[in-house]
Amino acid sequence: MTIRSTIAAGALAALAGSWGTANAQGGFGPPELTTVKVRDNIYMIRNAMSGNVTVLVGGDGVLLIDDKFAVDHDGIMEHLKKITDQPVRYVINTHLHQDHTGGNAQMQALGADVIASENARRIMAETQTEGLPNILLDDYLRIYLGDMPIDLYYFGRGHTDGDIVIHLPEERIVITHGTDTMAQTARVLGEAALRKTIVLMAERIAQ
Numbered sequence: 001m002t003i004r005s006t007i008a009a010g011a012l013a014a015l016a017g018s019w020g021t022a023n024a025q026g027g028f029g030p031p032e033l034t035t036v037k038v039r040d041n042i043y044m045i046r047n048a049m050s051g052n053v054t055v056l057v058g059g060d061g062v063l064l065i066d067d068k069f070a071v072d073h074d075g076i077m078e079h080l081k082k083i084t085d086q087p088v089r090y091v092i093n094t095h096l097h098q099d100h101t102g103g104n105a106q107m108q109a110l111g112a113d114v115i116a117s118e119n120a121r122r123i124m125a126e127t128q129t130e131g132l133p134n135i136l137l138d139d140y141l142r143i144y145l146g147d148m149p150i151d152l153y154y155f156g157r158g159h160t161d162g163d164i165v166i167h168l169p170e171e172r173i174v175i176t177h178g179t180d181t182m183a184q185t186a187r188v189l190g191e192a193a194l195r196k197t198i199v200l201m202a203e204r205i206a207q
């Protein structure tokens with residue numbers, strides 16, 4: 001079966017700009033965020049600094065895929081307010097790196113549950129103490145955000161040993177941590193492993 005889903009990069013590896021660069025307001029801090037509308041209920045909040053935030057707006061709450069660095073939290077919340085006044089109910093960490101998980105503790109303080117793979121939490125627990133995910137999946141988890149089904153898969157090692165691929169079956173969208181997930185898998189484990197991952201993904205998503 002052919003997968004016709006659009007591939008939406010959850011984290012474009014846009015590394016233009018640097019940490020200490022003056023921002024558009026003339027101060028110092030993270031590069032200015034922008035909101036990109038993907039669908040009526042799907043947005044992306046991003047800047048020139050690594051990981052993006054994908055925003056899914058349900059009937060009774062918001063689900064974020066990744067929450068960038070801690071320093072981006074206030075800006076993310078400002079942009080979110082312009083999209084919806086619904087509360088953030090869930091944050092999915094596509095993987096454990098700080099540009100995808102740095103806002104976890106602040107999101108949890110607002111009442112959000114943070115979801116990640118078992119492996120991602122284990123590795124995060126070894127390296128940081130704040131914002132550890134509190135809902136974990138082994139290889140599959142379905143969440144309903146209102147009526148919107150959201151499927152999470154762990155297919156094995158990719159960019160890290162804890163990557164999650166997110167599939168929105170009704171929207172026909174797949175969201176990964178970044179455009180290099182597949183390339184990383186090939187580099188780390190070889191092309192046979194990459195083929196296995198793609199076959200697994202196709203089989204599971206086609207079900």
Ligand SMILES: [Zn+2]
Nearest residue numbers: 095097159177
């Ligand atoms: Zn990463």
